[in-house]
Amino acid sequence: MADKILYTRPDSIRDVKSHYCPGCGHGIVHKLIGECLDEMNCREKTILVAPVGCAVLAYNYIDVDGIEAPHGRAPAVATGVKRAQKDKLVISYQGDGDLLAIGTAETIHAANRGENITVIFINNAIYGMTGGQMAPTTMEGQVTKTTPYGRDVHDVGYPIRACELLNTLVAPYYIERVSVHDVPHIVKAKKAIRRALQNQIDGKGYSFIEVLSMCPTNWGVDAQTGADWVRDVMQPYYPLGVFRDKDAEEASRVQ
Amino acid sequence: MGERVLLKGNEAASEAALIAGCTHYFAYPITPQNEISAYMAKRMPKLNRTFLQAESEIAACNMVYGAAATGARAMTSSSSPGIALKQESFGYIAGAEVPAVVINMMRGGPGLGNISGSQGDYNMCVKGGSNGDFHNLVYAPATVQELADLTLKAFDVAEKYRILTLILGDGYLAQMSEPCVLPEPSGFKAEKPWALTGAEGRPAQVINSLRLADGVLEVHNRHLEEKYKAIEAAEVMFENFHCDDADFVLVTYGTASRVCKAAVMNLRKQGIKAGVFRPITLWPFPSVALAAAVAGKKQVLTVEMSLGQMVADVRLAVNGAVPVDFLGRPGGAVPMVDEVTERVLSYGR
Amino acid sequence: MYSEILFAGFGGQGVILAGKILCIAAMHDGKNVSHIPSYGAEMRGGTANCCVVISDGLIASPVTPKYDIAVVMNTPSLLKFESAVRPGGKLLINSSLIDVEPTRTDIEIIKVDANDISEKAGSHKAANMAMLGKLIAVEPELCSPESLYAALDVAISERNRKFNPVNIAVMKIGGGIDV
Structure with missing residues (x-):
């Protein structure tokens, strides 16, 4: 009986060691993107916009053309790329500081234009690369390097919910929040990413996937505790689900 | 030779950019260069090219960076306080070696200053303004004719050296009308093997400015230095x-x-x-x-x-x-x- | 020759256009020209002005604090710019709308009933043309009348070119030419 390959590295992911920490969610999401690109046969037509943050080197792992954006500017850079390469699959991959703090304007306006791009937003409630400072998505009371006594929402405001914020806009085509803290959720996350990429290929417009993800290193916990924290602490505040689905809206309108 | 027409500086620069084959223009409104945006907004869609009013000066220049990284001829324009905001991307464009064209119609400063023509941005534009060792190639036209000619040239030279070329005019040049003969297209075409077009039939490639590995950045800086020396040897105009x-x-x-x-x-x-x-x-x-x-x-x-x-x-x-x-x-x-x-x-x- | 000319009035009087027509005409006659409007915050207050320079040689600055000729079309412009005319210069006044007497005695004051001339020729809007007609009558070096008339076809949008015969008539009457 011939051996059957049950699991392998996607072709769209380079055979290199990553710099991501144990228990980090970036590697999982990279792999999901890689699997989707393989399945959709899109590796050779993809241009990845990497952010400033832990994923700045994403183009070293995902084997596609890549461009590095200044901090927060990924949606603007992606806009420029997409407007010049309309038949390419343009992915803006961003973290929470990048997308919701320094790049809030770019985020909202690319969404508001209905820019035909796919934004993958990794929300791990902290700045990873710089060593664990408060992010716009840091939870109330969460201890970080810059909130050593816990995030005081009366002083620095509340964690921002990106999907809900963008869902107030008319133009976005698809908005979903997923999680990668366990296998069933990872499977769902992949479906969401696949959907968001397909929307772009079909010319439907702006798709936004928020991924609740782990940063055990900067949270100061082990990998399993990190995954549990996403489930127990983040998910109640950041509910999973589809916020916007114009396909579904259209279907129900037709019915 | 073309017809001698009375053209406002902002219009002459816009038309020269169109003649140069600028396919993507992104900008944010600021006086005294708003006629450029208005001109491009009107003309670009008719030519099946891209005009986009960006949400900010910063976004506009990053859109230029993105479009130019795919090999498109891209431009933004602004005036002093707006150029101050764009400085961020100037450094990235320099580090990533993307050809881009920027027009700065200088106004009085510091801060909001006023909207008259001024020359207070020499240090910001000529000496850098963004972080790191880099140069922009800066042209300083004195007449509407020269503004048109240099804008056309700026696209070619930007591609020749993969550098940001900056037209440093001022509010007077922007707003004044003078006789001008619009330049002819130069015919210059650069090979762009570096352009991001999807890794079809070739290895994936990256446009970036981050060079973390030991010694790699110094090598890159030295490479830029060589390029700057070549520009100093060939492109000086006076x-x-x-x-x-x-x-x-x-x-x-x-x-x-x-x-x-x-x-x-x-x-x-x-x-x-x-x-x-x-x-x-x-x-x-x-x-x-x-x-x-x-x-x-x-x-x-x-x-x-x-x-x-x-x-x-x-x-x-x-x-x-x-x-x-x-x-x-x-x-x-x-x-x-x-x-x-x-x-x-x-x-x- | 090197002539620095101001056109000033309120928005809608066509002072920017008048400057442009003069520039196109002088350019056609082989002169160097520059035209620059006041812009930005200044133009929000309802007043408009532009500076035109016409020269046989190089044009230095397109703006200047003093003018050889000022063409003023309303009272605020007179009050603002009377003092900006160089001694020995000319001040052209739209006497249809300006009832204030200029005080300068070291410059030549030229009154033009610009709105009345325009109205009589059948247009509500051609006062600027009457001022232009007078301007080149008193300063023939600037451009030829033929070039001035021809410049209308370049400067005026296609939609409004049907008014050019009236504009030309107003220019001629303003300049004291029988039509």
């Missing part, structure tokens, strides 16, 4: 206006140089031999040519619409061989022909 027999040389650029030329004509009528040395490229600065042009002269006078920024480069180039004086009008004022003339007369024969 105008020598009656300097050869002059006793007094006025060093000045852009709108200020127009006044100085008039002063020189005045002075010559009075038997005073004066000339104008006008850098057209501010970086690369025509240091060697300037040193040669002022050798043996009695006096150099630098005239700027600022408190004195280019004068530092003039002093470095002259290197003490001739005394260098300065006359500046900041805050949106233009030097008067009479005040320049009088200053030269004050040096005695």
Whole structure:
């Protein structure tokens, strides 16, 4: 009986060691993107916009053309790329500081234009690369390097919910929040990413996937505790689900 | 040759960009260059090209960075406070070696300043403004005709060297109308194997400025240095206006140089031999040519619409061989022909 | 020759256009020209002006604090710019709308009933053309009348070119030419 390959590295992911920490969610999401690109046969037509943050080197792992954006500017850079390469699959991959703090304007306006791009937003409630400072998505009371006594929402405001914020806009085509803290959720996350990429290929417009993800290193916990924290602490505040689905809206309108 | 038409600076620059084949224009409104956006908004869709009003100056320049990284001819335009915001992406564009064209129609500063023409951005635009070792190639047109010609050229040179070329005009040049013959397309075409077009049939490639591995950035910096040396050797532009027999040389650029030329004509009528040395490229600065042009002269006078920024480069180039004086009008004022003339007369024969 | 000319009035009087027409005409006659409007915050107050320079040689600055000729079309412009005319210069006044007497005695004051001329020729909007007609009558070096008339076809949008015969008539009457 011939051996059957049950699991392998996607072709769209380079055979290199990553710099991501144990228990980090970036590697999982990279792999999901890689699997989707393989399945959709899109590796050779993809241009990845990497952010400033832990994923700045994403183009070293995902084997596609890549461009590095200044901090927060990924949606603007992606806009420029997409407007010049309309038949390419343009992915803006961003973290929470990048997308919701320094790049809030770019985020909202690319969404508001209905820019035909796919934004993958990794929300791990902290700045990873710089060593664990408060992010716009840091939870109330969460201890970080810059909130050593816990995030005081009366002083620095509340964690921002990106999907809900963008869902107030008319133009976005698809908005979903997923999680990668366990296998069933990872499977769902992949479906969401696949959907968001397909929307772009079909010319439907702006798709936004928020991924609740782990940063055990900067949270100061082990990998399993990190995954549990996403489930127990983040998910109640950041509910999973589809916020916007114009396909579904259209279907129900037709019915 | 084309027809001589009366064109506003902003319109001439816009049309020259279109002639140059600019396919993507992104910008944010700011006076005194708004006619460029209006012109592009009207014309680009008709030519099946892209005009997009960005949410910010920063976003506009990053859109240029993104579009240019795919090999498109992309441009943004702004004025001083807006250019200050764009400086972030200037550094990324320099580090990533993406060809881009930016127009700065300078206004008075600092801060919001005013909306008159001024030359207070020399240091910001010529000396960098963003972090790290880099140069923009900076052109300083003095007439609407030259603005059109240099805008066209800026696209070719940007691609030739994979560098950001900056047109440093001012509010007067932006707003004034003058006779202009629109330039013909140059026909220049650069190979762009670096462009991001999807890794079809070739290895994936990356446009970036991050070089973390040991020693890699220094190698990249040295590579940029070599490129900058090549530009210094080949791309310097200047105008020598009656300097050869002059006793007094006025060093000045852009709108200020127009006044100085008039002063020189005045002075010559009075038997005073004066000339104008006008850098057209501010970086690369025509240091060697300037040193040669002022050798043996009695006096150099630098005239700027600022408190004195280019004068530092003039002093470095002259290197003490001739005394260098300065006359500046900041805050949106233009030097008067009479005040320049009088200053030269004050040096005695 | 080197002539620095101001056109000033309120928005809608066509002072920017008048400057442009003069520039196109002088350019056609082989002169160097520059035209620059007041812009930005200044133009929000309802007043408009532009500076035109016409020269045989190089044009220095497109803006100047003093003018050889000022063409003022309303009272605020007179009050603001009377003092900006160089001694020996000319001040052209739209006497249809300006009832204030200029005080300068070292300049030539030229009154033009610009709105009345325009109205009589059948247009509500051609006062600027009457001022232009007078301007080149008193300063023939600037451009030829033929070039001025021809410049209308370049400067005026296609939609409004049907008014050019009236504009030309107003220019001629303003300049004292029988039509």
